[in-house]
Amino acid sequence: MQAEAPETRRHRPLAGLGLAITLAFSVTPCSSWAGLGQPFESVKTDRARMSARMASIAMATHTVSALTLANGGVVKEFSNRSGMVFAVSWRGPGRPDLQQLLGGGFDTLQADNVDRGGRRMRAPLKVDRSDLVVHTGGHPGAFWGVAYLPQQTPSGFSGADLGSP
């Protein structure tokens, strides 16, 4: 049986060749998760962690920051006028680091998608709560999803503004 890697293992130095790379990359501290519910500044942290190219576009009600990943995948972070990331979307050959993108919402995602017993379907992960909505889909090689905080979403912002993720 396998165990989940505990959080404390995140900075465990890697053996062999990995050690040098780990040291070189550890200049920027990673003390907190960025993404959903975090200040817009955290988008830059996400960009760096994903080694992504980034472009930001200011809209009437929000700002969209699009991060293009090395494998062609795209992550978008939507910030409101208060500077908080209230929505994220992703698409690409693999799912991105959702623990990073969803922040505290990741635990909710896991809790809401555990096996509840009985018959089951291989259904995509989702969360349907008043303070967090997550919708995912696709198959290996083509994944997509959106997550948002309904209570932080600017008035006038609609699902269409999230776009087809």
Add this chain to the structure above:
Amino acid sequence: MKVWALAAMLVMLAACGGGGGGSSTTTTPTPTPVVTAAANTAVITVDAGPPALATGPNGFISDNLAFVSVTLCAPGGSNCQTIDHVQVDTGSVGLRIEQSVLNPSLLAALPTQGDASGAQVGECYQYVDGYAFGSVRDADFQIGGEKVAGMPLQVIGDTGAFSTVPSSCSSSGGANLNTVTALGANGVIGLGVTQTDCGAACTVAGGSGAAIYYDCPASGCGQVIAQAASTTAPFQQLPNPIAAMGVDNNGLIITLPAVSASGQASATGKIFFGIGTQSNNALGSATVLATTDETARDGSGLITATYMGQSLPDSFLDSGSNLYLFVDSTIPTCTGANFTGYYCPSAPIQISPTILAENGGAVSAAFQLNNAQTLLSLSNTSVLPGVGANPTAQNLMNAYPSSFDFGLPFFYGRSIYTAIEGRTAGGLAGPFFAY
């Protein structure tokens, strides 16, 4: 018009993370006097799944999963084991077997793949509902009469250096599919449209797609490594087993019978390996669907369905999905506690999407949608036609769907062709789906 402003951000580097039972044993085949099956076919069965699923207080049976048996041998062809209830999945690529179903002697005889630093190679592979993590090992593989020598497969839930899942694997979310119960099968055989399970995304250091390959010294897996995409030895990434075959290597046909609308315990069909390579696998009059290739924004194997007047360019046919997934807020969803999001029409209704064909026309993909809660509440019934669900959260503001997933129920009563990218099938360039 809105005012648009572009801002470029400075480069900044940082890094966080990094990072049974149920199988049959080997027996001597009993000679049978009946007509010999063609070498390019294998029997597929939709049934209750591995017996291990039904054990214990939380036991359950499979729903709409198509299974096949595969045979693995140690390199050289000795020490073989036939593994039943391996799920047939045209939505993924690569053979993955739970460690718990492998005979210990065979497991010990399957060499783990090594990397440039002399360590073992591990792999994480993402599914829509979770992830599989384990070792990459080589085995002589056989399905029906088709064979591949020294083919890499993933041993899910492997022990030793692979006993801890890297956080960069589990952070993609969902369940750890490291047991037969969690996976719902003894393994998965991914026979989708690409030649390998990661392609170019994994051929650069640190690169990943649905697959993430790891350097795994004895202390555990951490560093993400590059793996070449090859369908012949020396392999690195897991190949599509069909693409690695010596013949009949351009795709497959899955044929399943029409089934009772009220469900049934099991159904038996056939896989034909190859398209247009033998007398039994001609493309014939099947309609070829317009299918994306690797140059598309969202990768290979997507088709465009149209439903309720809306174009859905991220649609796909997927034997590995055990239901239809599409958005239609006019259909009642189920009220049972374990059926949130499933469609529960009071009486069966006709759903009538179309799919864009290669010739520019639209082909009907109509089916009958049944009450999911009624069917899923039946005991001893694993073949469940017309079961569907809405994959969006119910309160998603102005849901913006772009996909229609035609899962295994769509395969009942049809022959569905899946042609591999970079291969010619029936005179046409893959990838494509057809039916």
